[in-house]
Amino acid sequence: MFFVFSSPAAIADHLSQHLVELIRNKPDCRLGLATGSTMEPVYARLLQRMQKDAPDLSRLTTFNLDEYIGLPASHPQSYNYYMHHHLFDRLGLDDSQIHLPDGMSSDPDHECRNYSAAIASAGGLDFQLLGVGTNGHIGFNEPDTPFDSLTHVIELSENTRLDNSRFFDNTDEMPTHAITMGIKDILDAREIVLVATGEHKADVMNLLYRTPADPKMPASALKLHPNVRIYLDAAAASRL
Numbered sequence: 001m002f003f004v005f006s007s008p009a010a011i012a013d014h015l016s017q018h019l020v021e022l023i024r025n026k027p028d029c030r031l032g033l034a035t036g037s038t039m040e041p042v043y044a045r046l047l048q049r050m051q052k053d054a055p056d057l058s059r060l061t062t063f064n065l066d067e068y069i070g071l072p073a074s075h076p077q078s079y080n081y082y083m084h085h086h087l088f089d090r091l092g093l094d095d096s097q098i099h100l101p102d103g104m105s106s107d108p109d110h111e112c113r114n115y116s117a118a119i120a121s122a123g124g125l126d127f128q129l130l131g132v133g134t135n136g137h138i139g140f141n142e143p144d145t146p147f148d149s150l151t152h153v154i155e156l157s158e159n160t161r162l163d164n165s166r167f168f169d170n171t172d173e174m175p176t177h178a179i180t181m182g183i184k185d186i187l188d189a190r191e192i193v194l195v196a197t198g199e200h201k202a203d204v205m206n207l208l209y210r211t212p213a214d215p216k217m218p219a220s221a222l223k224l225h226p227n228v229r230i231y232l233d234a235a236a237a238s239r240l
């Protein structure tokens with residue numbers, strides 16, 4: 001389940017190759033995508049590979065894990081903006097191929113129900129990419145989120161607000177709530193890869209390694225899934 005690589009670049013190299021093969025073998029695949037600084041080298045390497053030898057992307061569908069409530073797509077810290085900037089704009093995907101929860105919806109609960117329904121009606125996710133928070137959150141499923149949860153509105157924990165406020169010039173702008181795919185939506189994916197890099201993820205990876213599936217540690221839900229790989233660089237694996 002745990003795989004240790006020498007560096008974030010080595011993970012990006014391996015994972016981008018895997019994603020290209022996945023799309024080539026199943027051009028109509030549904031990919032669950034993640035944001036965060038961990039994914040930046042992965043998407044950069046994926047773009048490099050695609051520039052050289054692009055698979056057919058015309059039937060690809062993507063679903064992102066989460067989005068802040070209250071940030072418009074034009075806000076540089078919104079996940080919509082992140083995905084367009086780091087990946088979508090340079091892949092030339094059509095808007096109809098891309099799905100992100102709408103954090104500006106006037107009816108977030110309705111948006112959540114629609115989002116899980118859209119994943120199911122697309123046929124479910126073939127692959128889900130995940131990062132992890134320092135408190136073990138996946139997507140924005142904070143500790144104590146039920147493992148059977150579908151897409152829902154979540155109040156961000158103090159820990160997550162502190163971690164992620166570094167991206168905001170003015171910390172008051174950091175949203176208090178988000179929409180996230182639920183843990184059940186994530187576990188329903190056929191294949192899952194979680195990536196954690198850097199020394200600041202070493203404690204949470206130690207905890208994940210030792211914890212049996214327990215809602216207090218959201219990433220531990222992955223232990224209930226038959227096809228999960230956890231990719232760590234040497235720094236994140238340093239306390240296993």
Ligand code: GLP
Pocket residue numbers: 034035036037038039065066130131132133138139140160164
């Ligand atoms: C955010 C996202 C997660 C992501 C996590 C880790 O809170 N909601 O999906 O995995 O941050 O981010 P980073 O890769 O920047 O450490």
